[in-house]
Amino acid sequence: MSTERTLHGVNTSKASSDDAEVAVAAAWAGADVVRGLYGRRLARVDKGGGDFATTADVEAEKAILGALRAARPGDAVLGEEGGRRGAADAVRQWLVDPLCGTLNYAVGSMLVAVNVALRDGAAAVADPFGGEVFFTDGESAWVRHGGADTRLTPTAATRLVDVNLDPPFPSAPGFRAVDLLAHAGFVERFRPRVVSTTxxxxxxxxxxxxxxxxxxxxxxxxxxxAAGIAVCRAAGCVVTGIDGAPIGRTGHGLVVAADAETHGSLMSIIRGCGRT
Incomplete structure (x- = not known):
């Protein structure tokens, strides 16, 4: 059975009532801004600790907010740049990261993402330059490219593991992500990558x-x-903290693996990191 379906845009009666389509439309609105401003000299807003936002972050969030307001005017929004907007007692809240990988973007790298997620619901992760948007309705996960949707199918075949090396490292010295790169078991089984974006x-x-x-x-x-976690869960990935426990208020970090075997191998390596 084919895993492809074709949806022509998002302005249909079905799409208008579908949170997944709202997430996709909002993420693409932000991605359009990110793509359009790429390569320009942009103003920066210092956030402290070496972190900053650019005009692209701010304008992309405005575009996303506009799309969400148009489709779901009663929902609240929590944006990385603008904070919380909407009624304090709103039952539904969207989580928005308009440009994940700002430092990449600022130095001319196209490895960035636009994240839009309804808390405990639909979500979308747009790749502004790859032309793909990964999304979920909370049950199934798909990638849309060129107007066609293909179901996401995790696999560990590449053996590539992306390790986030950006600080802070709250679990140090017990665990530091960088320790994975020097662990013999990791080197034997996997190959590290550092994309520095979700x-x-x-x-x-x-x-x-x-x-x-x-x-x-x-x-x-x-x-x-939030958006990436939602997509991975719906696709059938194994999602836990770095301690192997379910992620949540008491969780620590994140390990997302394509399958249980890969997850088990990583947990064994993580438990061995920092111990002699």
């Missing part, structure tokens, strides 16, 4: 990566990670 998280769902590992606290409500 686009790599969606790539696990798509079979372009075997796994993704990052340190951190509870990432389920993070504007950076």
């Amino acid at each position: 686009l790599a998280l969606a790539w696990v769902a798509a079979g372009k990566r075997a796994a993704y590992v990052t340190d951190g606290g509870d990432l389920t409500g993070s504007v950076h990670f």
Whole structure:
């Protein structure tokens, strides 16, 4: 049975009532801005600690907010750049990261993502330059490219594991992501990659990566990670913290693997990191 379906745009009666299509439309609105401003000299807003936003981050978030307001005017939005908007008692909230990989983008790298997720619901991760959007309705996961949707099928065949090396490292010294790169078991089984954007998280769902590992606290409500986590879960990936426990308020970091065998191997290596 074919896993492809074709949807012509998002302005149909079905799409108008579909949160997944709203997520896709909003993510692409942001991606259009990111793509259009690429290569220009952009103003920066310093956030401290070496972090910053650019005009592209701000304008992309405005475009996403416009799309969400048009389709779901009663919903609240939590954006990385603008904070919370909408009624404080709104039942539904969208999490928006308009440009994940700002440093990449600022130096001319196209490895970035636009993340839009309805908390505990639909989500979309757009690749502005690859022309793909990875999305879920909360049950199934798909990638849309050239107007056609193909179901996402995780696989560990590439053996590529993306490791987030960006600070902070709250689990140090017990665990530091960088320790994976020097672990004999990791080197024997996998090959590391450092993309420095959560686009790599969606790539696990798509079979372009075997796994993704990052340190951190509870990432389920993070504007950076919520969309990618939702897509990976719907695609059937194994999703836990770096301690192997379910992610959530008491979770630590994130390990997303294409299958249980890959996840088990990574957990064994992680448990061995930092110990002699």
